[in-house]
Amino acid sequence: MATLDDLRKVIRSCPVIDNHAHNLLLPSKQEAYDLLSATTEAQGDALTDTHTSLSHIRAVRQLRELYDLDNDAQWEDLMEKRADILHGNFESFLRRCFTGIHTILMDDGLDDTTVYLYDWHDDFILDKTLRVVRIETVAADILREMYRKGNLPIGPALHNDDMCAEAWITFLQAFESAIVTEINDPDVAGFKSVICYRTGLDVKIAGDVQVATSGLEAFQSGYLPDCSRKDFRIESKGLNDSLVISTCRLLSAAAKQDSISKPLQFHTGLGDADIDLLLSDPSHLQPLITAFPDVQIILLHTSYPYMRQAGYLATVYKNVYLDLGEVFPQVSRNGQETILRQCMEITPFSKLLFSTDAHHFGEVYWLALKQFRQAFEKILVDYVENDDLSIEQAIDAAKAIYFNNAKRVYNLDVDLPEIEPVRLTDERTSRDYPTGMEQPRRTRAQSNREARIMQAPQPLQLPWREPEAHEKPYDLDAFTRFTTQNSDLKFVYVQWLDYLATLRARMLPIAEYRRLVTEGERIGISRGNTGTLQNDHVTSAVSSTGQLYVEPDMSTLRLTHSKDPLASATTIASFANEDGRPSTCCPRNSLKILTDRFSNDHSIDLVAGFEIEVVFLEVGTDDQYIPWTTNHAWGTFTPEQFDIALPVLAEIADELANIGINIQQFHSESGPGQYEFVLPPLPILQAIDTLIQARQVIHQIARLHGLRATLHPVPLNSVGSGQHVHLSLNSSTQSSEDLEKKELSFFAGVLEHLPSMCAFLLSNTASYARVKDNMWTSGAWVAWGTQNRETPLRRVKQGRWEIRCLDGFANPYLALSALLAAGLDGVQEGRQMKMKDCTANPAALTDTQREELGITTKMPVSLDESLDELEKDEVLKRGIDEKMIGDFIVMKRAEKEMLDGMEEKERHAWLIERY
Incomplete structure (x- = not known):
C-alpha cells in the first residue's frame, strides 16, 4: 500500500x-x-x-x-x-x-x-x-x-x-x-x-x-x-x-x-x-x-x-x-x-x-x-x-x-520515466530543494538540426500537382498570381543540377516564360548535354541523337536575391521525355519516385535537413587562395569575425530569408574561413531544391564581396568540409514500435550498400581525404553509432539519423536516391539490423571488439574503389535507373582522367572555382 x-x-x-x-x-x-x-x-x-x-x-x-x-x-x-x-x-x-x-x-x-x-x-x-x-x-x-x-x-x-x-x-x-x-x-x-x-x-x-x-x-x-x-x-x-x-x-x-x-x-x-x-x-x-x-x-x-x-x-x-x-x-x-x-x-x-x-x-x-x-x-x-x-x-x-x-x-x-527520489527540506530553511539528478546532455547538433524554427510563411509559393496525361504541366492561375504580385519581374532562371553537380541554367525573359507556361511547352535540350563534363568535354555517355525537355517545377519558383542584377525569379527543373512523361535519366525524378514509393507503399514520409559547410576564400598576393578569416575556431566570434565576416554572413542570411529560405542558424566551423548555414528540415525533394537555391545565394553574395565560397571538401590544409544531411522517417499511421523496426531495416540496407553508395556521396578523388579516423568526419569503417561522429551514420534518436559521409561535390538528388534505394530494399526485405550500436571510436577498438559489433567492412579509400563497388551493386541499379548509373560511372571515370592529367595545384584551383 x-x-x-x-x-x-x-x-x-x-x-x-x-x-x-x-x-x-x-x-x-x-x-x-x-x-x-x-x-x-x-x-x-x-x-x-x-x-x-x-x-x-x-x-x-x-x-x-x-x-x-x-x-x-x-x-x-x-x-x-x-x-x-x-x-x-x-x-x-x-x-x-x-x-x-x-x-x-x-x-x-x-x-x-x-x-x-x-x-x-x-x-x-x-x-x-x-x-x-x-x-x-x-x-x-x-x-x-x-x-x-x-x-x-x-x-x-x-x-x-x-x-x-x-x-x-x-x-x-x-x-x-x-x-x-x-x-x-x-x-x-x-x-x-x-x-x-x-x-x-x-x-x-x-x-x-x-x-x-x-x-x-x-x-x-x-x-x-x-x-x-x-x-x-x-x-x-x-x-x-x-x-x-x-x-x-x-x-x-x-x-x-x-x-x-x-x-x-x-x-x-x-x-x-x-x-x-x-x-x-x-x-x-x-x-x-x-x-x-x-x-x-x-x-x-x-x-x-x-x-x-x-x-x-x-x-x-x-x-x-x-x-x-x-x-x-x-x-x-x-x-x-x-x-x-x-x-x-x-x-x-x-x-x-x-x-x-x-x-x-x-x-x-x-x-x-x-x-x-x-x-x-x-x-x-x-x-x-x-x-x-x-x-x-x-x-x-x-x-x-x-x-x-x-x-x-x-x-x-x-x-x-521511472521516478527517482529527491530530498525535500522545509521551505523555511535556506536550501528548499537540492539540484536533484543531473540530466543527460544532448548534443548541440542533435537539437539544432532536429526540427525547423518558425518560418515566415511563403504565401506566394506556387502549388505543384501531378498533371493528368491530357493536361498541361503548369498551374496557370498560380503563375498569374505570382507575376501579378511581382509585376517588375523581367527574367526567370530555369535551372537543373547535372550528374556531376554542376548547376545548369537557361535565362528566359518573362514574356517567353509566360508563353512557355501558358502553352504548356518545355525547353528542349540534346540528350548529349547530360553526358558532358563541367568544361563541355565529351564523354562516351554522350549520344548525338535524342531530345530531352526541361520542365520547371512551379513549386520551386521564388524570387532571386535583391543583389541579382536582373529583376528575376528562379525555378528548379526536371527532365521530361517527348511524350511528356518524367524521364528516368533525371536524378530529380528518380528521387521523387522513391519518396512516393515510401509514402504510398509503406506510409513513411521522409524529411531531410542539410548543413551547408562552406569555406570563404580570397586571393592572396601570390594569386593563391587564402582563408578569409584566420582568428577562427568552431563556434568562435572573434573581433576579426565580427568586423570582417559578420556583415557578409548576415547579408547572406537576410537575402535567404527574403526569398523564403529561413536558415535555422549560422556559425563558424573548425577550419579557417569555414562557416556553416543550417537549413530547416523539409520533405526530401523540397529540401534539396532549397539547398540548391541557398547555395547559389551564398556563392553569389560572396562573389560580390570578392570572395570565393567553396564546397570543396578539403580546400585548405585544415579541417574538411562536409554537407551532412539529417534524415527522419515519419508516419501518421504506424505505431512507434513498427516505425522503429522499419527504420532499422532501412539503415541496415543503407549500411550494406554504403561502399557502393560512396560513389554518389563522395564523388571525387579529393573527397576521400576525409575518409580518415579521428577527424570527426565519417571515420574509416562502415558503422553506425548513437551520437557517434566517428561513424558515417550517426543515430541522433529514434526516427532521425545523420549521414556524415556526404560532401559538396555530390549531386544530392543522386546521393539521396542511392540512400533511399538501399533503404527501400532493406524495408521491403525486412532486413534485420545485425550491426550493433557503436558508442566508441571504431578506430580505437580491437579487431575482436569490432567483430562483436558487426563492424567488419572498411569504407572505400578512393573513388575508383567506390565506382567498382557501384558497378556490382544490382540493388542500386534496380532502385534507381541502370542506364543513369552506367552513364554516371562513365562520366566520373572520364572526369577523373581529366583531373588526373592536371598538376595538383591546377586541379585544386579548378575544383575550387567550380564547387
Whole structure:
C-alpha cells in the first residue's frame, strides 16, 4: 500500500511536461533585460516597486540556493553572481535550471533575433522541445512579406475596395495554407492565440460571410492605414477574430478528416499592462468553445484572477483544459496555494496541465517548477489527510497534471520515466530543494538540426500537382498570381543540377516564360548535354541523337536575391521525355519516385535537413587562395569575425530569408574561413531544391564581396568540409514500435550498400581525404553509432539519423536516391539490423571488439574503389535507373582522367572555382 512518503516522492521528483513556455535569451541579451521581471508582469517605472512584493522576496531567498550564495546575500549580490555565470559556464548553470523537465512545448513567436531557437533547449531537458505556433505571428510574417513586396494597398489605394478585397483574400489564403502546413508538421504540438492582448477574448462567432466581411472591414479600415507605422502589429478586432476562427476551422477539419488533433492555447487573465483585464476573462470564449467542440482549447496562466470561471469552463466542456502556469513564481506562496485550490474546486484532475510559462531566463524555469512542487505537495497531502483523496488517487492526480494529461491532449509520443527520489527540506530553511539528478546532455547538433524554427510563411509559393496525361504541366492561375504580385519581374532562371553537380541554367525573359507556361511547352535540350563534363568535354555517355525537355517545377519558383542584377525569379527543373512523361535519366525524378514509393507503399514520409559547410576564400598576393578569416575556431566570434565576416554572413542570411529560405542558424566551423548555414528540415525533394537555391545565394553574395565560397571538401590544409544531411522517417499511421523496426531495416540496407553508395556521396578523388579516423568526419569503417561522429551514420534518436559521409561535390538528388534505394530494399526485405550500436571510436577498438559489433567492412579509400563497388551493386541499379548509373560511372571515370592529367595545384584551383 502506498504511503505519504510515496506521494511526496512523486510530487517532488516526477518529470514534467511543460505545456507552455518561451525561449531563453541569448547570453549577450540577458544583461539587457531585468531579472526583476521574472516575478511580475510590471514594466517600466512600475517595475521598481517589485522589490517589496512577496513573490520577489521569496524568489530572492530561493535564488540564493541556485546561485550557491549565503543566506544574507542581497539582490545586488545575486546580480553580481549572475553576471559571473553569464560570462562563465552558462550551459552548466542552465542544466541545473532545467532539472526535472522532460518535454517543453514552446511558444517561439517572440524575439526571434534575441533568443535561442526552440530546439536549442533540447540540450538541457530529458527529451525534446516542440513548437507551439503563435497564429498572430504567422499572420504578421505574411503581411510583412506582402508589405515588403508592395502587395498591400496603402496610401491612396486604401480607397480602392477591389484592391483591398483582393489583398485580403490573398492574405487569408496564405494564412490558412501556412496553418495547414504547421498542422502537418510533427514538431508542432499545438497553436496559440494572443488575441487577449490585442482585441480581447470576446471573439464574435458568425457565419462565413459575416466573418469574412468583418475581417475585410477591419483589414481595410483598422490595419492597412497604420501597417507600416505599427510594424505589422495586428490589433483590429474583425481581423483578429477571423484569424482565430480560421484556425479553429482548420483544426476542427484536421481532427475530423485526418484524425490530427492539435490544441489551441489562449492567453487568458494575467498579462502585461497593455491587456484589457475585463476582456481577459475566459468566460468570453464560451461561444467559441461551443462553436468548435472538436478543437481542444487550453486556457493559459490559470486565467488569474479568473480561476473559478476557467475551472468551470474546463469542467462543463469536454474540449476545454486549464493550464496552471505563470502564477509560479509571480504570485505569493499563499496566493499560489489558494489558486491551486480554486482551480481544483470543481475541475477534474484530467483537465489540468502543468506549465512554467518561463521566458527569457533559466531561473524562471527553476523557480516555477520549484514553487509549483511546494504548493502542490501541501495541497495534495492536505487532501489526503482530510480524506478527500486516497494516497493512490493523489499519486494518480500528480502524475496526470505533471505529465500524462499533456501527453494525451497534445498526442505526444513520450512515456513517463521511472521516478527517482529527491530530498525535500522545509521551505523555511535556506536550501528548499537540492539540484536533484543531473540530466543527460544532448548534443548541440542533435537539437539544432532536429526540427525547423518558425518560418515566415511563403504565401506566394506556387502549388505543384501531378498533371493528368491530357493536361498541361503548369498551374496557370498560380503563375498569374505570382507575376501579378511581382509585376517588375523581367527574367526567370530555369535551372537543373547535372550528374556531376554542376548547376545548369537557361535565362528566359518573362514574356517567353509566360508563353512557355501558358502553352504548356518545355525547353528542349540534346540528350548529349547530360553526358558532358563541367568544361563541355565529351564523354562516351554522350549520344548525338535524342531530345530531352526541361520542365520547371512551379513549386520551386521564388524570387532571386535583391543583389541579382536582373529583376528575376528562379525555378528548379526536371527532365521530361517527348511524350511528356518524367524521364528516368533525371536524378530529380528518380528521387521523387522513391519518396512516393515510401509514402504510398509503406506510409513513411521522409524529411531531410542539410548543413551547408562552406569555406570563404580570397586571393592572396601570390594569386593563391587564402582563408578569409584566420582568428577562427568552431563556434568562435572573434573581433576579426565580427568586423570582417559578420556583415557578409548576415547579408547572406537576410537575402535567404527574403526569398523564403529561413536558415535555422549560422556559425563558424573548425577550419579557417569555414562557416556553416543550417537549413530547416523539409520533405526530401523540397529540401534539396532549397539547398540548391541557398547555395547559389551564398556563392553569389560572396562573389560580390570578392570572395570565393567553396564546397570543396578539403580546400585548405585544415579541417574538411562536409554537407551532412539529417534524415527522419515519419508516419501518421504506424505505431512507434513498427516505425522503429522499419527504420532499422532501412539503415541496415543503407549500411550494406554504403561502399557502393560512396560513389554518389563522395564523388571525387579529393573527397576521400576525409575518409580518415579521428577527424570527426565519417571515420574509416562502415558503422553506425548513437551520437557517434566517428561513424558515417550517426543515430541522433529514434526516427532521425545523420549521414556524415556526404560532401559538396555530390549531386544530392543522386546521393539521396542511392540512400533511399538501399533503404527501400532493406524495408521491403525486412532486413534485420545485425550491426550493433557503436558508442566508441571504431578506430580505437580491437579487431575482436569490432567483430562483436558487426563492424567488419572498411569504407572505400578512393573513388575508383567506390565506382567498382557501384558497378556490382544490382540493388542500386534496380532502385534507381541502370542506364543513369552506367552513364554516371562513365562520366566520373572520364572526369577523373581529366583531373588526373592536371598538376595538383591546377586541379585544386579548378575544383575550387567550380564547387
